[in-house]
Amino acid sequence: MSKILYQKTKSKHKKTIKAGWNPIRLTFAPGKNTMILFSNQKTAFATCLGCQDAPCVFFKESEITPANFDGFPVNRCIDVCATGAIRIGDNGLPLIDNEKCILCGACASRCPLGAIRLVAGRGAVIEVAPNEAFLEATNSDSHNAELMRNLFQTLPTEGVSLIESDDIVNEITSKIQKAAAVVGDQFPNLLTRNLLISSGNNAAISRKGNNFMRMDIVLSNTMETSGVVEVEFGQDANMEAPRDVLDSIAVLVSRYNWTIKNTASFIVTDLLPNRRSEYWHIIQDINNVFGIKIGTITIFCLMLLNWNRKKLILLKNHNFYADRAIDSYRAEVLEPLMQRKLKLNNLPNPLVDIAK
Numbered sequence: 001m002s003k004i005l006y007q008k009t010k011s012k013h014k015k016t017i018k019a020g021w022n023p024i025r026l027t028f029a030p031g032k033n034t035m036i037l038f039s040n041q042k043t044a045f046a047t048c049l050g051c052q053d054a055p056c057v058f059f060k061e062s063e064i065t066p067a068n069f070d071g072f073p074v075n076r077c078i079d080v081c082a083t084g085a086i087r088i089g090d091n092g093l094p095l096i097d098n099e100k101c102i103l104c105g106a107c108a109s110r111c112p113l114g115a116i117r118l119v120a121g122r123g124a125v126i127e128v129a130p131n132e133a134f135l136e137a138t139n140s141d142s143h144n145a146e147l148m149r150n151l152f153q154t155l156p157t158e159g160v161s162l163i164e165s166d167d168i169v170n171e172i173t174s175k176i177q178k179a180a181a182v183v184g185d186q187f188p189n190l191l192t193r194n195l196l197i198s199s200g201n202n203a204a205i206s207r208k209g210n211n212f213m214r215m216d217i218v219l220s221n222t223m224e225t226s227g228v229v230e231v232e233f234g235q236d237a238n239m240e241a242p243r244d245v246l247d248s249i250a251v252l253v254s255r256y257n258w259t260i261k262n263t264a265s266f267i268v269t270d271l272l273p274n275r276r277s278e279y280w281h282i283i284q285d286i287n288n289v290f291g292i293k294i295g296t297i298t299i300f301c302l303m304l305l306n307w308n309r310k311k312l313i314l315l316k317n318h319n320f321y322a323d324r325a326i327d328s329y330r331a332e333v334l335e336p337l338m339q340r341k342l343k344l345n346n347l348p349n350p351l352v353d354i355a356k
């Protein structure tokens, strides 16, 4: 995974918005261009502004570095895309390779005006064509372009980037398997980190080969509230995950002055363990004995929340907690967060529910 320096990202095709066209709302629709409503009641589709720092391609250092943990051996990869599908092209604008894209939505959710759309059966697509609301920016417009981008970040939005379906589940499952084989053993951690950051959390992963610090991801939305995430792909690995979380919490509390009360904990997995698995029992035991509620989330759930433009408030509550007492993860955890029923068939699918 390459690290590309910011100064290489200068766009030759920056845009700005015509005088008098003040954006007031963004509307997302699966597979379609994002529409911008302006205060003059005209609409135009979102097109790439050519941001100098390209937040759809690169994270800032502050997003990948924990605010609360100086000793953490940070992996400094700043790529937003865990599969390397998005990069800066020769014209300075982002380019997406659909062969590599797994539709995770991380890049799309970081574009302040929605110039990247998610197209089922294809991948993420970036819109660069001009339209009547956008003008080529001169150097003297740069400051205005930056102000405009900041304004987009604060606008109300409606709609979603992608709607789940059984076909999309199949498409994504096979794309993730392919990507994991190509990217290698850092893939689960990178993908998890990138989805957590794109949904509003600062998240840091440890450097490859560092055996000294064993936790996979630390979260630090504020100095006061922090979190630890264990990333486990493969059904067998899930069994060890709750014990690994306890181990990480013990290290952080005893050596780095974290407190149990202010440390949220999560396991991110590819598939939810089935009901007969000891996993859900251990999660319940840990809660009963230590009062530590370890949340469980699948990668697919993280994508789903990204597509629905839901920010994850991981550190504030126990939204993702589930144990052996739960009847349906989908109905009791996921759908309340989505505030709607999922458009998937009702068979327990380990991406979104606990099988019997």
Ligand code: SF4
Pocket: 047, 048, 049, 050, 051, 054, 055, 056, 057, 094, 110, 111, 112, 113, 114, 115, 116, 126
């Ligand atoms: S796609 Fe969006 S975030 Fe990326 S450079 Fe273009 S406008 Fe900026």
Ligand code: SF4
Pocket: 080, 081, 082, 083, 084, 085, 086, 096, 100, 101, 102, 103, 104, 105, 106, 107, 108, 123, 124
């Ligand atoms: S949607 Fe995800 S996989 Fe596709 S280009 Fe964007 S970040 Fe990469």
